[in-house]
Amino acid sequence: MENSLVSLSIHNISKAYPNGRSAAAVQALRDVSLTIPNGMYGLLGPNGAGKSTLMRTLATLQEPDEGQILLGEIDILKQKDEARQALGYLPQEFGLYPKARAEDMLDYFAVLKGITHRASRREVVQALLKQTNLWEKRRQKLGGFSGGMRQRFGVAVALLGSPKLLIVDEPTAGLDPAERVRFLNLLSELGEKSVVILSTHIVEDVSELCTRMAIIDQGRILLEAETLKVVEGIRGKIWRRIVEKRGLPALEREHTVISTKLLSGRTVVHVYEETDPGNGFESVAPDLEDVYFTTLTGSTRSHKPETTR
Numbered sequence: 306m307e308n309s310l311v312s313l314s315i316h317n318i319s320k321a322y323p324n325g326r327s328a329a330a331v332q333a334l335r336d337v338s339l340t341i342p343n344g345m346y347g348l349l350g351p352n353g354a355g356k357s358t359l360m361r362t363l364a365t366l367q368e369p370d371e372g373q374i375l376l377g378e379i380d381i382l383k384q385k386d387e388a389r390q391a392l393g394y395l396p397q398e399f400g401l402y403p404k405a406r407a408e409d410m411l412d413y414f415a416v417l418k419g420i421t422h423r424a425s426r427r428e429v430v431q432a433l434l435k436q437t438n439l440w441e442k443r444r445q446k447l448g449g450f451s452g453g454m455r456q457r458f459g460v461a462v463a464l465l466g467s468p469k470l471l472i473v474d475e476p477t478a479g480l481d482p483a484e485r486v487r488f489l490n491l492l493s494e495l496g497e498k499s500v501v502i503l504s505t506h507i508v509e510d511v512s513e514l515c516t517r518m519a520i521i522d523q524g525r526i527l528l529e530a531e532t533l534k535v536v537e538g539i540r541g542k543i544w545r546r547i548v549e550k551r552g553l554p555a556l557e558r559e560h561t562v563i564s565t566k567l568l569s570g571r572t573v574v575h576v577y578e579e580t581d582p583g584n585g586f587e588s589v590a591p592d593l594e595d596v597y598f599t600t601l602t603g604s605t606r607s608h609k610p611e612t613t614r
Contacts, residue, residue, distance in 0.1 A: 311377035317338055318334055318373075320334040320369045333355050333524050335523070337525070346515055347503050347517070351522060357475075363381065364394040376391060392469070392470040395463045403448025406447070407458055411430050411465075437460055437461045454484075464495070471495060471499055471502070475504065476488060515532055539577070542577055545574065548574055561578065564594070577599050
């Protein structure tokens with residue numbers, strides 16, 4: 306099936322979970338609205354921010370309390386069968402049969418996806434194993450796969466049926482540097498043909514892959530923007546200083562510290578200030594990590610979503 310380019314529209318999605326310890330519910334998503342175009346899109350947020358809840362909702366695995374989600378003309382919440390045919394989902398954790406060979410397992414999933422013609426299925430399985438660089442390992446048992454190979458096999462499964470929407474949830478967590486590079490290269494190729502949502506807490510993944518991104522925390526969208534533009538928007542406002550650890554509390558009282566990082570036993574401090582804070586700080590070129598921490602600390606904005614287009 307050849308994909309026509311579509312966009313994903315998320316309108317006012319909210320979700321609360323009952324809290325067994327308290328009468329108050331846990332609000333996982335709060336009035337989330339996003340328009341996600343074709344291509345790679347990053348959803349950044351700390352653990353517990355609501356990313357996985359939103360991804361499971363998009364994948365039709367759970368119902369929101371309210372809101373609407375449209376993939377092109379498909380109403381994902383009302384047309385679940387049509388939606389499932391049009392999407393692929395690689396969850397943060399997924400099980401595999403360790404004694405099954407990769408080729409056999411992918412063939413099995415292809416049958417479940419509705420590809421019942423044997424010759425067509427063989428072509429699809431072969432193409433996906435080659436696309437994910439697993440062809441040489443096709444007869445190897447899945448239990449012997451490395452973390453990166455497992456993730457690439459998960460993508461092969463998610464790509465069955467040529468999905469218009471591909472959702473990947475924390476895909477590079479736990480991968481070694483070489484596996485991470487191979488995996489990100491694969492994702493970048495996929496973004497040319499469909500909507501690909503990369504949900505992660507790893508800023509570098511989004512910085513390298515995504516032209517647009519959003520930051521979510523405590524179930525709210527805090528920022529939605531073009532990645533390069535939002536970095537450029539804080540140029541001249543990020544300042545750095547290297548201090549001894551014992552000097553950090555005093556700096557935090559005097560300045561808006563957005564992040565700290567250890568370097569050879571000392572602490573690199575980044576602050577957000579509209580003008581030169583003096584006090585030994587030097588201006589540095591901002592990156593997406595500075596945007597991320599500035600947004601989470603609320604340094605540049607209130608908790609209203611900010612959009613740049």
